[in-house]
Each structure stands twice: as C-alpha cells, then as structure tokens.
Amino acid sequence: MRAFTQHKGLVAPMDRSNVDTDLIIPKQFLKSIKRTGFGPNLFDPLRYLDEGQPGQDSSQRPLNTDFVLNQKRYSGASVLLARTNFGCGSSREHAPWALEDFGFRVIVAPSFADIFYNNCFKNGLLPVVLDEKIVDQLFIEAEASEGYELTVDLEANTVITPSGESFSFDVDGFRRHCLLNGLDDIGVTLEDADVIQHYEDARRKTAPWLFGAGQ
C-alpha cells in the first residue's frame, strides 16, 4: 500500500450529505474483477447525463456541467470536502478504489459511514473527520477562493488552510501506523500467527461445533 505522510492538494467541495457508495460507484461497475480502472466512473450518475456502462470510453459521454468535479476550477483536485455520513450504504471497496483512481488522497467530512471509513485506510486514502462547524468554514473558503488548497499532515494530525489556520484530527493508532508506513496489515497480523493458532486450538476444545463444515 502507498504510504501517506503529508499531502497538499486542491480542494473540491461536494455539498451533499449522506453520499452513498451506490452514488460513488454504481453497481454496473462492480462486475470488474480488478481493483483498478474505476476512476472514470467515480460519481458516474452525477458526472454524466447518460447511464454509464463498463468498458465504455467515458471521454465521449455528455457531462453534467453543474457537478463540482466537472468544473474547471476543481480539475486536478485531490482533497474532497464532503458532508455528513459520507460513504454510507454498501460495503463495496470499489468506492475508495474509484476515489483513489480518480486522484483523491484525502476526504474531509464531519462524519463517515463505518465500513467506508475503514476501507479507505486499506487503500492509502485518508478520511479526516473534522467538526461540522469547521467543515462549514472550509466549504465557504473553498468556494470563495479559486485554487484553494489544504495541507493534510498525518504525522502531525493536522489540516492546514492557506491562511495558516490549523485544525487537528484524530486517527486511531493502528490505522495511522499502517498508513504512515504503507504497511500491509495482513503481514502485520501474521506476525501473531502463533497467538491466533493458540486461540483457535483452545476454541476447538471449548466450542467444537464451530469447526468442520456440515453437509
């Protein structure tokens, strides 16, 4: 996994709460058996006026010019500013895959849905939770000034605005550690293989009915 230490990037404000993962990447694209290539279909129902199909050349499709990511001033954005409960709904990891593939590295919101939040960390994408009032302020600033960038520092746990104002955020220890170092968390878990084996052996004795498939 790609490590994340610090990132400075253009902010795209997406002013809508409860953005669900069906909206982030709709079902027809989940038929892929790969992890990559979802970027052109990120927010497909919002970005385009027609219904997208897998394998299609998206550069020929009619764009919804009202949608934030289609506005020229936000082209190249890598920090998504969002509203409450971002990523709710389906557990599809295709959602963070699409965000990452499109070029986002950070999502800032007042709250995230649990499964989505977790999935981001597995893909080098940093979800940052900030107080709703602060997010409101960032929305106002990002919309007011073209080229508005945020610096997100995971080592210092801070988000810094162009005027130098700094807000701190929390990320729990293990996720932070894995992301900072770009660690494969399966490898980390397997360092405890003997502890897992020990637990499993004990469980086989106390709850034998949990072992062996029925037919």
Add this chain to the structure above:
Amino acid sequence: MAGKTLYDKLWDDHLVKQRDDGSALIYIDRHLLHEVTSPQAFEGLRLANRKPWRIDANLATPDHNVPTTDRTMGIDGIVDPVSRIQVETLDSNCDEFGILEFKIKDQRQGIVHVIGPEQGATLPGMTIVCGDSHTSTHGAFGCLAHGIGTSEVEHVLATQCLVQQKIKNMLVKVNGQLGKGVTAKDAVLAIIGKIGTAGGSGHAIEFGGEAIQSLSMEGRMTVCNMAIEAGARVGMVAVDGTTIDYVKGRPFSPKGEAWNAAVAHWRTLHSDPSAEFDKVVELEGADIQPQVSWGTSPEMVANVAGQVPDPAKETDLIKREGLERALKYMGLLPNQLITDIKLDRIFIGSCTNSRIEDLRKAALVVKGRKVAGSLKQAMVVPGSGLVKLQAEAEGLDKIFLEAGLEWRDPGCSMCLAMNADKLGQGEHCASTSNRNFEGRQGFGGRTHLVSPAMAAAAAIAGHFVDVREMLN
C-alpha cells in the same frame, strides 16, 4: 460493577489479542463469500503467495449476478459476459482453494444472507463476516456479524482474524406488541425514520423489547438486516428459545452431545440485566404503522396514511435541499398522499424479505385477487432454492401465479439490479428490499421500501394502500 452487553460478551469471547495501540485481533468463525466482493481478495492472496487459514470456516455462493429465470443452462444462462466472468471467477477460486460453494445449479444456492441461517452455517455466538454490508442480518442469532470490504475479505481468508476497534453499545427497544398487519419491516423502517441513517454510526445495536422478542427468526433477520441502514454495522438480538428452535436440525448445526454443550453456551448470549448502554432508544410497538419510504434514503419514510413532507417547512437549509433533491428525483410533490403514489413495478425479494415467512405473508394478501392492470410487472424472487422448494410445497407459487405475479429463481435480483432485473427510468417500484438510493434498482428508477404484505397489497391496488384494509 455493570454487567456485560451481548456485544461485550461476543467481543470478549473472540478476542485473540489486545494490542497496545487500542486495536484488537478478533477471531472470525464464519466467512461468507459471494462473487462481487471476493475476486480481488483471492487475487491478493495469490499475489502474496498466501493460503487460506481455515478452509472450513468459509462458505460461498453466487447471488448478485445470477439470472432469476431459467436456471437449466447454469452459468451459460448468464447473458452478460462480464457478469458471467465474475461468477466463473468465484467458482474457480473456490475450486482452487477447496472452499465449499453452492454453485448456480445447486438447490442450496441463494442470497448469501438467506443461505447461511438456512444451512445452520450461522450459529448463535459466532463472529460472521462477509464482503457485504447486510451481513448484519446474522446478528438475529446473537452473532457478532458485519460487512467488510474486499481488503478485509483477503485479511480474513489469510488470517482468520480482523483488526478491530471496539465500538459503542446501543439498545433499540420496541415495547409492547406490533399491531395486526404491522411487521418487522415496518418496525425497522420506523426505527430508521426515528434515529436516521447515521443514528447507529459507531455503535453495535441490540434490538430488544417485547415486540422484538415476539418476532420469528425471519422477522429478527429483517430487523438486523437493516441495522446498516441506520448506520450500524452490527445489529443483534439476544438468543432465546425461538433462536434455538430455528437452529435445531439444520445441516451445519451441531448434533448429539455437541448440541447440548452448544445450547448451554447459547443460553448465556444476552445482555446482563445490569449492563449499561451508551445510547438507548425506545419505541412503542402499538404506535408503529405500516411504513412506506418516499425518498432516496431509508430514513425518508412515512406512515401509509401519511404524506410526502413539504421542504418549505424545513428550517435547516442543508436538510431542505436534501428533501427538495429527493422529491425531484422521486417525481413527487410536497404534501402528496402516500396512497396517491402510482406504481409501475412490484418487487418482493432481497435478503431483507425473501424468506418463507415473507412469501407466506405476501401470498395471504394476493390470494384470490388479481394484480392491477396498470402495473408493468410484479415479481416474487425467493431468497434461496430451498425457500423456493418450500414455497412450492405449500402452493404459494400457484397463488402468486394465479394473481398475476411472476415466480422467479433465487438471487439478489432487482434489489441491486446487477442482473437483468431492473427498473426503467422514472418508474416507481414498491420493493421489499433495503435501499432506496438513487439508481439503486436501475438508472433513474424510484424505489419505495415496504414490507412484503404492503408490497402485495400495492400489487393488487396499483398504488399504495394500507394492507390492514385487505386482511380480515
């Protein structure tokens, strides 16, 4: 000292290692797999040259992409080549690693959250995960069950564990009894309407109270299934006699002496009377009316006798905008009566409501009646091959067919519309599924979430009606 909640007990029971940084390794007893969220996980295993940790903990089935008509051709019957490749990939991955899979032509195939309980592969006290957010369904058995992403599917395959943070405890109590004609689906929609789609975020919800305890296992599964729509990855109901009776005699259930030992343990799977919850929400069962969702989020629900809200009355600007957007997408007017919403299609199915009891309730309503001529389609999609068999043994298929509903083969079908079953643009559907998001059942499609009985009543009327008027 306060006692333990059910969630605390399940957590402690599966704790492999508590790490200094606050994270923990939790052991996973059962891992369910389907074709959509697993291919990249198997690929990851291969690339890292890893083997599954414990084969017998896994059970797989294709459900999202399978056609719901004519299964005689098996996998060759999947017309869309991309869908077919995904199902083939699941088959070949399971074959390669020796994982038990109910393939497309197996009578036991079905929606993953229907077949687990049906087989007894879901047992009380287990930790159960699946790359699917509706894994919360299995919490109905006093399990710690939740959806995971594909990276975690790979993690569980490789290590039999997940790295977890303990979440908070929330109790949702439904007191008293539900009224006649009011079902588990109405209860859970009313709960989501009350607490909102983020109401349970960061919490494991335990559903309790008399009305929940009085539910059948099918009803409890419907409620836990939708915990995720209230933002909670985990929904649970305590184990009682209903749970144990349901589990008994199923293919994966313990037998003989092991059964007795298991039951003794299962009897302990409830919150202690002195347990404390971080959040408690109470509803009165008698107040709950049949529910219909009118918007594009499961919290946008109303009583069937109610009306679509008026955004002009909402003072919070962000909320008002959300309401306006939802009404525009749904093609509804402020203050429109719910019973005035005309329907194009009816879908009875999905992991929320495709079990035998759901089908019985729908059949009871349509028996001896005819589907409204104004509808384009009304379909019933059983949750598994075995549910289908059971329904046919009871003659339910005939009741549906005579009334003019289609009787399909098992799968996710129009819940997500990854196969050929979908809504056309602008069409309204009364659906027993769990999500009414924009485009969920087809591009531009408009979903209204209801119970199977309410969907059946709507099929007859062509618009929403209070099913209680049709039951005597």
